[in-house]
Amino acid sequence: MTQNTLIQRSLARVWHPCTQMHDHASGELPLIAIVRAEGAWLEDAGGKRYLDAVSSWWTNLWGHRHPDIVAALKNQLDTLDHVIFAGFTHEPAVQLAEQLCARSGLDRCFFTDNGSSAVEAALKMSFHYWQNVGKPAKRKFVALTNSYHGETLGALAVGGPSMYRDTYAPLLLEPMFAPSPDCYERGPGESWEDHTRRAFSHLQLLLEQHAHEISAIIIEPLVQCAGGMRMYHPIYLTLLRQACDHFGVHLIADEIAVGFGRTGSFFACEQAPPASYGKGLPGGITPDFMCLSKGITGGTLPLAVVLAREHIYQAFYADYAAHKAFLHSHSYTGNPLACRVALASLELFGEGNALAANRLMAQHLWKQTHSLRSHPHVAEVRQTGMILAVEMVQRTGSKTPYPASERRGLIAYRHALSKGVVLRPLGNVLYLMPPYVLTLKEAEMLCEVLCEAVDVATRGAP
Ligand SMILES: *Cc1c(COP(=O)(O)O)cnc(C)c1O
Numbered sequence: 153m154t155q156n157t158l159i160q161r162s163l164a165r166v167w168h169p170c171t172q173m174h175d176h177a178s179g180e181l182p183l184i185a186i187v188r189a190e191g192a193w194l195e196d197a198g199g200k201r202y203l204d205a206v207s208s209w210w211t212n213l214w215g216h217r218h219p220d221i222v223a224a225l226k227n228q229l230d231t232l233d234h235v236i237f238a239g240f241t242h243e244p245a246v247q248l249a250e251q252l253c254a255r256s257g258l259d260r261c262f263f264t265d266n267g268s269s270a271v272e273a274a275l276k277m278s279f280h281y282w283q284n285v286g287k288p289a290k291r292k293f294v295a296l297t298n299s300y301h302g303e304t305l306g307a308l309a310v311g312g313p314s315m316y317r318d319t320y321a322p323l324l325l326e327p328m329f330a331p332s333p334d335c336y337e338r339g340p341g342e343s344w345e346d347h348t349r350r351a352f353s354h355l356q357l358l359l360e361q362h363a364h365e366i367s368a369i370i371i372e373p374l375v376q377c378a379g380g381m382r383m384y385h386p387i388y389l390t391l392l393r394q395a396c397d398h399f400g401v402h403l404i405a406d407e408i409a410v411g412f413g414r415t416g417s418f419f420a421c422e423q424a425p426p427a428s429y430g431k432g433l434p435g436g437i438t439p440d441f442m443c444l445s446k447g448i449t450g451g452t453l454p455l456a457v458v459l460a461r462e463h464i465y466q467a468f469y470a471d472y473a474a475h476k477a478f479l480h481s482h483s484y485t486g487n488p489l490a491c492r493v494a495l496a497s498l499e500l501f502g503e504g505n506a507l508a509a510n511r512l513m514a515q516h517l518w519k520q521t522h523s524l525r526s527h528p529h530v531a532e533v534r535q536t537g538m539i540l541a542v543e544m545v546q547r548t549g550s551k552t553p554y555p556a557s558e559r560r561g562l563i564a565y566r567h568a569l570s571k572g573v574v575l576r577p578l579g580n581v582l583y584l585m586p587p588y589v590l591t592l593k594e595a596e597m598l599c600e601v602l603c604e605a606v607d608v609a610t611r612g613a614p
Pocket of ligand 1: 266267268269271300301302303372377378406407408409445446
């Protein structure tokens with residue numbers, strides 16, 4: 153009863169995100185009223201429980217209401233809730249900036265309050281940097297096809313998928329797009345690395361021709377998440393870092409979805425192999441800007457940052473009269489509650505124990521989904537760390553996709569819900585991106601429901 157009432161009231165007054173509201177009203181897509189959450193589980197108003205396999209839109213790391221995070225938040229609330237961050241500073245923000253710089257190898261931390269606004273800030277900083285150093289012609293951005301960087305106009309402009317972008321195209325900046333290294337598109341017999349290198353050669357050419365007018369290139373390291381969990385070989389990061397140095401172009405790494413351990417390393421950028429695969433060489437790249445959000449607070453409060461290299465910061469540092477300052481702000485910038493929670497979340501990584509546990513869990517998920525790799529309607533099962541994706545197709549040989557109108561993903565979604573699992577597919581791609589605290593039993597259940605959902609969704613005509 154309360155469940156239905158809450159749903160009715162929601163449908164009457166709330167405009168839900170990324171949703172055709174008619175789907176809810178028509179019953180095509182159930183709206184679910186959640187009243188409580190704990191660990192990897194959500195509970196609805198009728199007492200039914202759901203395993204949160206998508207980490208509440210990729211935000212949650214440690215399960216819901218982790219006791220350390222709850223305690224940190226309550227504690228912080230007793231001393232400082234919020235304060236204007238221009239002209240004022242506070243311990244949680246300073247500590248968080250110190251720790252994120254130490255972990256990323258970057259030097260300066262600029263706070264915003266959601267992923268899109270972090271991307272906006274990074275784009276503006278890059279553009280403004282070139283103005284400040286006397287190279288105003290460098291004002292174009294390069295993005296990869298099929299990439300996603302958020303919904304605000306600047307962030308939307310540098311995103312690829314037409315579903316999100318096309319309607320607003322007349323309002324948007326026009327970046328130059330380079331082909332995604334997405335290895336789902338590799339040729340028969342081609343290795344991930346060869347395909348990735350081949351994709352990179354297009355970007356190389358673009359830089360050779362246009363570097364003089366390019367401000368920055370923005371990428372999602374290793375996994376294009378919203379674009380269907382498409383993945384590529386980390387050599388791309390190595391080649392890109394070299395090229396950006398060579399051509400004098402900023403590299404913006406959008407780790408909003410992949411940061412904080414999702415890909416098996418703390419940041420995805422750490423997986424870039426050394427330039428020449430020699431022994432003993434350190435891997436990993438340092439971008440010029442790194443955008444972080446989503447998992448930054450372990451999934452509890454909204455927060456985002458842009459980390460930047462020192463020479464970028466220095467280009468804005470001058471006498472007031474030089475008019476070089478970065479005059480950009482958001483009201484909730486550096487919110488102490490969110491920063492405190494982010495620090496509690498960082499602590500839960502321990503001395504790399506959480507990442508080691510993730511790598512074991514990732515292997516477990518891979519094994520438990522082995523039957524999908526020979527499924528007649530699965531073109532690919534791919535995995536990078538704790539992200540595992542299944543590409544459902546009509547025919548595997550030709551990778552012929554199901555027509556979008558058949559909404560096979562929705563069938564899988566509904567089936568999984570009926571079994572108590574939240575899978576929110578991206579079109580015909582089903583994926584797991586669970587919180588890090590799954591038990592082996594929960595992982596088993598998750599994989600079982602995933603396999604069933606693929607069966608149900610690919611059976612005959614919808
Ligand atoms: C989610 C996401 C964003 C946008 O973050 P919001 O907090 O939703 O604005 C940007 N980039 C990537 C890679 C994302 O996954």
